[in-house]
Amino acid sequence: MASKRVRSWFLRQAPKLSRSALVGVAATAADFAVLTALVQGAGVPAARANAFSLLVGSAANFLGNRKFTFSAAGAALGPQALRYGLIEVGAYAANTGLYALLVGPLEIQFLIAKPLGTGLVFLFYSYPLWHWVFRKRA
Numbered sequence: 001m002a003s004k005r006v007r008s009w010f011l012r013q014a015p016k017l018s019r020s021a022l023v024g025v026a027a028t029a030a031d032f033a034v035l036t037a038l039v040q041g042a043g044v045p046a047a048r049a050n051a052f053s054l055l056v057g058s059a060a061n062f063l064g065n066r067k068f069t070f071s072a073a074g075a076a077l078g079p080q081a082l083r084y085g086l087i088e089v090g091a092y093a094a095n096t097g098l099y100a101l102l103v104g105p106l107e108i109q110f111l112i113a114k115p116l117g118t119g120l121v122f123l124f125y126s127y128p129l130w131h132w133v134f135r136k137r138a
Helices: 002-041 046-069 076-102 108-135
Strands: none
Touching: 002 046, 002 108, 046 076, 046 108, 076 108
């Protein structure tokens, strides 16, 4: 019974989930560019560089999802940004902790650990909660 509900939810969400994934790819590209520049160009340790690059990706993700995925650009920016910020504090902690685990004890290469960790956080934490962030007011 639960698996049917989950499958039904994913089928209903497929178009929006696809748009959000495209926004995520663009945001991740920005994140990767900053991460790579800091690690390979500036010699910043990977875990520290990741903390900063996540902020860049998060800003790109907010703006892209606001406009493209949820068509919520007409709503007040402030409340959305506040709700997004609250959700992203949790996502930031989950991404940073999971990334440190992947590149540390699990010894996964930093450019492989990045999409693995952020993908898991996106699918099981961020995307479901963004419906609250960008909800339409009656």
